Amino acid sequence: MPLTVRRRLPAALATIVAVAVLLTSAALPAAAEPNSGPNEGTSAKVKTLRTNLEAAAVGYLQAQEALDVSRKRQRELTATLLAAENKLARLRAGVAGYAAEAYKTGRLGVMGAMLNATSPDDLLARSAALERMSARDDAALAELGAVTRQAAQAKAGIDTEVKEQARQTSELAKRKKAAELALSAVGGYATRGWVDPNSPLAAPARRNADGSWPGEGCTINDPSTSGCITPRTLHALQQSQKAGFKRHVSCYRPGDMYEHPKGRACDFSSEVDGFKNFSSTGESKLYGDKLASYLVKNASRLGVLYVIFYCKIWLPATGWKTYSPTGSRCGDDPAGDHTNHVHLSMY
Known part of the structure; x- marks a missing residue:
């Protein structure tokens, strides 16, 4: 056999073998990635179970999340109410003092103070003092009203959060029951x-x-x-x-x-x-x-x-x-x- 033919035969055989390997590989299913996950099951029973468990678990965590947020808001509102009530006590004491002062002086007392001025400068000074007293009293009354409203709002907010917590506690119980019911189909004790x-x-x-x-x-x-x-x-x-x-x-x-x-x-x-x-x-x-x-x-x-x-x-x-x-x-x-x-x- 000529030398050229002998050299070509191994190359041709290698090509045939390579093609055969490729064809055989194409007929086989692709290998899974080394790190691919396990097949946990795709039956209708498993699908229904996991769907129900996911819904119950998500609903439970959402209710727990809402409950925790509500409790945090209640703590904040309680602190606000306590601070407002303490401030109210101080403001009421101050306003009571202003009221007693006004009762003692009355309108005649104010007019007397103005009429007893000894000079124009004294009159202006007394007028300015009376304006400051009036502004002080108005500011105190306005602050008293604002803090009173703040305390009322805090109380209403606490009542709202208490109702919200009762609702979320009921939702937690419902979601727990749903999870237990779903698990009962596969043992679940x-x-x-x-x-x-x-x-x-x-x-x-x-x-x-x-x-x-x-x-x-x-x-x-x-x-x-x-x-x-x-x-x-x-x-x-x-x-x-x-x-x-x-x-x-x-x-x-x-x-x-x-x-x-x-x-x-x-x-x-x-x-x-x-x-x-x-x-x-x-x-x-x-x-x-x-x-x-x-x-x-x-x-x-x-x-x-x-x-x-x-x-x-x-x-x-x-x-x-x-x-x-x-x-x-x-x-x-x-x-x-x-x-x-x-x-x-x-x-």
Whole structure:
């Protein structure tokens, strides 16, 4: 065989092999990103459950937020009322003194003071003094009226806040009942979560001046995926990592149900090397327990909506409840039962 032909054969064979590999690869499904999150289930039952839980949890946190704001306003109004009442007591004493003085002098006394002037300059001086006394009395009466109105407004405001607090307390009870009703479909009986007494405190997320949570959208680049998350979700993720929870995490997930496509949820793998289709045990489960404990302990600081791990769910309204939406034994579906990762949803 000519030398030229022999040289061309390996190159041709390499080309054929490369094309075959490409065709075979095209026929296979694309591999998931190493850090992509677990499939937590898309059944109608799970969808309804999580939708109802989200509505109940959001409603509960909104009512709690409104209650806290109302209590803060009541404290401010109470301080205003106390200050106004103290000032009223002083002003009333002063006005009483002015009234007694006017009663003693009367109109004749004022006219006598003017008639007894010994010179034009003395008359002008007495006239100016009387004007100052009149202005002083008018100012005192005006201030008394203003402070009286302020005290009345503060009292009315306190009454309004008391009614608002009663309304929000009723709303809290309603939302709690709704969450418990939704969870009853998947067990939902009260249970205890693992508590780490040494779990650190997170730095509080930003709030409005009145203590309420600011509205946020999916506006921040998600460091765990190519998507976006809310500023509050990023803060919770960074605080968790700062506390030592640095294993694989996946937050944004397009097309997914629940809070992932809104940038309000993260899945934290409890295994060292990423999401695995088996239930974590031993040190890996302890890692997940500690992370769940950390998120629950700092829920009000971070703005946590709910936490799920190992067939349990924590909500502000209910505390820890059993959670097994797959209808199987705990761990038969590691992703759906959340036995291989901790799910965090944010407000």
